[in-house]
Amino acid sequence: MISQQSRHCTVELQALPSRIRQVRRIVSAQLRYWHLDPLIDQAALGVTELLSNVHRHAEPDKECTVEIELMLDRLTVSVHDHDPRLPEVHDADPFATCGRGLAMVAAVSESWGVCPQGDAGKTVWFTLPAPSPTAIVPSYPVYDAAAKTPARSAVAG
Numbered sequence: 091m092i093s094q095q096s097r098h099c100t101v102e103l104q105a106l107p108s109r110i111r112q113v114r115r116i117v118s119a120q121l122r123y124w125h126l127d128p129l130i131d132q133a134a135l136g137v138t139e140l141l142s143n144v145h146r147h148a149e150p151d152k153e154c155t156v157e158i159e160l161m162l163d164r165l166t167v168s169v170h171d172h173d174p175r176l177p178e179v180h181d182a183d184p185f186a187t188c189g190r191g192l193a194m195v196a197a198v199s200e201s202w203g204v205c206p207q208g209d210a211g212k213t214v215w216f217t218l219p220a221p222s223p224t225a226i227v228p229s230y231p232v233y234d235a236a237a238k239t240p241a242r243s244a245v246a247g
Contacts, residue, residue: 097159099116104154114138140195147175157170168214170213
């Protein structure tokens with residue numbers, strides 16, 4: 091469900107590998123729609139890691155909700171699940187094949203955290219700084235239909 095023009099998107103899903111890929115594509119498409127292309131890689135990595143944690147650790151079920159919200163100059167991505175246990179950042183063994191997800195979220199985000207919600211579970215979130223609207227330049231050429239040449243932009247960037 092995508093709210094009108096409000097810059098808020100919510101996706102409910104079961105955190106299974108095939109659904110995680112779909113949500114990553116949804117997040118990428120939504121950020122493109124909002125002209126936030128520079129944030130796509132970081133947001134997709136972060137949401138993938140959070141959903142992978144739900145898939146791997148959440149009990150009693152894998153049901154969760156992903157929300158992305160743009161407020162002024164900040165994009166917040168959050169994942170709510172029904173497991174009240176809080177995630178922990180661990181120092182992974184150099185040869186371990188897992189255990190670095192939250193450290194990666196911390197590395198690519200501006201901030202991150204957890205909001206415990208008692209028996210209702212928890213919400214794990216991260217934020218990314220969003221470029222100001224005047225700094226956003228389309229990633230595709232804008233054409234002047236009459237001249238059939240790329241138009242010049244008055245926007246600095």
